[in-house]
Amino acid sequence: MNSRHPLDIERCEHCGTCWALRPYACATCGHTALSWHRATGQGIVIARSEVHRAPDTQWRALAPYVLVLVQLQENVTLMGHADASVAIGQSVHGRAVEINGRELLKFDARDPP
Amino acid sequence: MPDLHYPRAYIQAAATTRYGRHEGRSALDLMAEAANQALEQSGLQRGDIDGVLCGYATTLPHLMLADLLSEKLGLQPHYAHGMQMGGATGAAMIMLARTLLRAGTCRRILVIAGENRLTGQAVDTSIQTLAQVGEPDTEVPNGASVPAYYALLASAYMHQTALERDTLAEFAVLMRSHAANHPHAHLRDPISIEQVLASKPIATPLHLLDCCPISDGAAALVLSADEGPVQVIGDGQAHRHQHLSAMRDVLDTGAARACARALAAAQLQTEDIDYLAIYDSFTITLVMLLEELGFAPRGGAGVRLRRGDFAASGPLPLNTHGGLLSFGHSGVAGGLAHVVEAWRQLAGRAGTRQIAPRRHALVHADGGVLSAHVSLILQAEGIA
Numbered sequence: 001m002n003s004r005h006p007l008d009i010e011r012c013e014h015c016g017t018c019w020a021l022r023p024y025a026c027a028t029c030g031h032t033a034l035s036w037h038r039a040t041g042q043g044i045v046i047a048r049s050e051v052h053r054a055p056d057t058q059w060r061a062l063a064p065y066v067l068v069l070v071q072l073q074e075n076v077t078l079m080g081h082a083d084a085s086v087a088i089g090q091s092v093h094g095r096a097v098e099i100n101g102r103e104l105l106k107f108d109a110r111d112p113p
Numbered sequence: 114m115p116d117l118h119y120p121r122a123y124i125q126a127a128a129t130t131r132y133g134r135h136e137g138r139s140a141l142d143l144m145a146e147a148a149n150q151a152l153e154q155s156g157l158q159r160g161d162i163d164g165v166l167c168g169y170a171t172t173l174p175h176l177m178l179a180d181l182l183s184e185k186l187g188l189q190p191h192y193a194h195g196m197q198m199g200g201a202t203g204a205a206m207i208m209l210a211r212t213l214l215r216a217g218t219c220r221r222i223l224v225i226a227g228e229n230r231l232t233g234q235a236v237d238t239s240i241q242t243l244a245q246v247g248e249p250d251t252e253v254p255n256g257a258s259v260p261a262y263y264a265l266l267a268s269a270y271m272h273q274t275a276l277e278r279d280t281l282a283e284f285a286v287l288m289r290s291h292a293a294n295h296p297h298a299h300l301r302d303p304i305s306i307e308q309v310l311a312s313k314p315i316a317t318p319l320h321l322l323d324c325c326p327i328s329d330g331a332a333a334l335v336l337s338a339d340e341g342p343v344q345v346i347g348d349g350q351a352h353r354h355q356h357l358s359a360m361r362d363v364l365d366t367g368a369a370r371a372c373a374r375a376l377a378a379a380q381l382q383t384e385d386i387d388y389l390a391i392y393d394s395f396t397i398t399l400v401m402l403l404e405e406l407g408f409a410p411r412g413g414a415g416v417r418l419r420r421g422d423f424a425a426s427g428p429l430p431l432n433t434h435g436g437l438l439s440f441g442h443s444g445v446a447g448g449l450a451h452v453v454e455a456w457r458q459l460a461g462r463a464g465t466r467q468i469a470p471r472r473h474a475l476v477h478a479d480g481g482v483l484s485a486h487v488s489l490i491l492q493a494e495g496i497a
Contacts, residue, residue, distance in 0.1 A: 006251070021248055021359050046272075049264035051256065053315040055240050059256035064314075067255055069265055069358065077358045079252050079265075088272045102254045 006096050006105045007041050009076050010034040020076035041094035043072040045107070048088050058100055070094060070107050080105030120220075122211035123341030124334055124460075124491070126155035127453040132330035132441030133299040136232050140173040141185055143331035144227040147446075148186055151333035157221060159186070162335075164219035165193040166206040168226030168445025171242050172233035182225065192219055199246060199480025200392055201350075202226065203332070203449030204487035207476075208348040210336040220338050226445035227331020239327050246481045248356040260324055260395070262357045262482045264316035267397035269363050271318065274404070278318050280415030281396035282309035285322050285438055287418060288393060291425060292435025294466045299328045299441030323396040328441030332449040334456065340494070342460035347381065347490035349374025357482040366483040368405040372475065375488035381473060383407045386490075388458055388474035389429055390451035393436040402477055403431075406488075425468050433458060433466055448478045452489070459493040470495075 010019045012026035013033040020039075025032045047069035054063040068082045070092055080094055081104060092107035099106070128150035130143055144167070152159065165188060167179045175181055179193035192213065198205045203226060210222045230239060240258050247253040247262060270276060286306055292298035304322060312321040336345070351367035351374070354360050376382065389408065393399035403414045408429065417423060423431035434440045434454035437447045455474040457463040476489040 004250075021251060021356055047265040047269040049261055049268055049319075050314070050317040051258075051261050051264075052313070052317075053240075053258070053260060054256055055244055055258045056237060062256070065256060067257060067261055067265060067316075069269070077360075079248075079255055079257065079358055081255065088268060100256065104255055 005038065006103060007039045007094060008036050009039045009074060011037050018074040018076050020078050039072050039074050039076070041072070043070040043092060043094065045082070045086060045088050045090045045092055046071050046077065048082070048086065050084065062100060068107055078105060080107045082107045083109070085109065119215045120217060120338035122214040122336055122345045123339065124343045124345065124456050125337050125339070125341040126151045126335040127333070127456040128154060129297050129332045129450050129453050130227065130330050131297040132328045132443060132450070134231055135229060135329040138229055138329065140170040140228040140233065141182070143229060143329060144182060144225050144333070145185060147227055147331035147333035148223060148225050151335050152223070155335040157335065159188055161221050162188050162223050163191045164210065164213055164222035165190045166210060166222060166224050167195050168202045168206065168449070169195055169197045170228035171239065171444055172228045172230060188223070198485045200394060200448050201478045201480035201485040201487045202445040203452060204476055204478040204489050205350070207334070207336070207345060207452055207489055208350070208487055211345045211348060214336060214338045222336045223333065224336060224449070225331070225333040226449050228444045228446065229329045230443050231327045231329045233329070236327065246355070246484070248358060252356060252358060258316070260319055261316040263395045263397055264319045265357060266363060266482065267318050270397065270401055273363060274412040276400060276412050278310060279306060281323055281400060282306045283415060283418055284396045284399050285309045287423060288432060288436045288438040291433050292439030295434045295440060298435045298439055299326055300439045319395055319397065325394050325437035325442040325447070328443040328447070330441055330443035330446050332446040332453050334449070334452065342494055343456050344492045344494055345489060346492045347375040347379025349378060349488050351486040352484065355481055355484050360482070364405065364411070366401070366405060367486040368402050368477060368479065368483065369407065371486035372406050372477060372488040375490050379490040381490060386473050386475045387429065388455060388471040389423070389431045390455040390474055390476040391431060392448060392451065392478040393432060393438050394442065396438065398479065398483070399436070401483065402479065406475070406477060425466065430468050433463070433468060451478070452476055455491055459491055461495065
């Protein structure tokens with residue numbers, strides 16, 4: 001479960017609703033059959049913060065870094081990193097990159113802002 | 114309509130320790146100080162207490178904290194356990210106490226929380242412990258923390274409502290001005306809007322003075338079915354998500370749903386509320402809750418603040434002890450301090466901070482990232 005690609009999401013086999021946070025049941029219809037799918041990575045930035053106070057020494061070395069919440073076209077929200085120029089409302093594309101020794105999501109701008 | 118067949122729930126006594134730095138004192142030391150004060154104030158004997166509810170302490174993880182505490186305090190309750198709902202724990206303990214009193218399970222309940230969160234562990238440890246309210250696979254590994262979750266939330270809310278950083282700063286200044294009048298407050302030096310704006314960035318748009326401090330401290334209350342100065346007449350909860358990434362709508366986090374349940378239980382309307390005790394872990398928390406709860410239109414909390422509505426002398430005094438932002442945040446006791454202050458004001462026992470008589474207080478607390486919501490309605494019994 002933990003070794004999943006960061007763009008892997010689950011889709012309810014009954015109603016088709018997608019879920020990003022690995023639930024055991026679909027909150028839309030209540031069915032429990034969920035299957036894994038790779039999200040396209042396309043989405044819109046809905047929240048953005050530049051983190052200056054990092055939680056530990058390793059992250060401190062990388063601060064400041066920008067975190068975003070992106071609403072993917074599959075209608076799920078995922079957290080990831082982004083360049084400082086990325087803004088709310090922007091179309092982005094997410095890919096898996098290694099940051100601080102972990103495979104995380106990095107969202108890049110699709111269109112010029 | 115009061116149901117005469119059920120006992121009612123009254124808050125008889127309430128106490129806080131000083132909040133701030135208590136070098137060398139343990140979580141139990143602090144909890145015992147607050148509990149002993151509240152018990153003494155209540156006039157009850159230890160044998161009268163048949164219920165104990167206590168909040169978790171990050172500096173004292175324990176499988177059965179209420180039993181440990183009962184033994185240390187010389188209590189032998191019929192009913193006792195700890196509770197964990199993040200920042201909503203304090204209000205939730207009051208809600209459960211009311212339920213237990215109304216059900217007849219208990220007659221007199223001690224509600225208690227406290228810890229040495231500031232001096233008992235490194236700041237990094239506190240930040241990392243709290244960050245675990247995030248999703249362990251998709252959020253926490255990004256180098257996120259509770260300030261970062263709330264900063265993301267703030268950016269989304271500001272984008273949707275045109276709320277500006279200056280307004281957030283004004284709430285930090287208001288909380289500090291209220292704390293200046295409380296001898297137990299952690300941070301009492303006056304601050305200006307410019308100082309808040311110029312304080313160091315933590316996670317933009319939140320800067321240091323938009324964030325509550327980490328404090329040592331404890332709070333305790335005694336509730337009973339015997340008539341007292343303040344009655345808990347309504348309560349409600351809402352839980353719509355745990356993680357920020359699962360929040361469906363920043364304009365419908367669950368706060369209004371919990372409040373509507375509490376008002377319905379109390380048979381009151383929003384307009385009947387004349388005192389506010391609102392959770393304020395960050396300035397954005399306070400503004401979002403005020404607006405979702407209906408005490409200001411979206412993007413309009415700043416207008417009410419500038420009109421003086423939330424001042425101690427205004428029509429809707431807000432966190433007259435200084436809130437988490439300035440009175441201090443020692444975990445569960447941080448949120449419980451809002452209840453203690455609301456009780457003191459309604460009971461006419463706020464000393465030099467006493468405001469004009471008030472009838473109905475709304476307490477609202479959230480845990481996680483606006484994840485767990487609890488609303489309480491307190492009623493002053495002394496005013497007809």
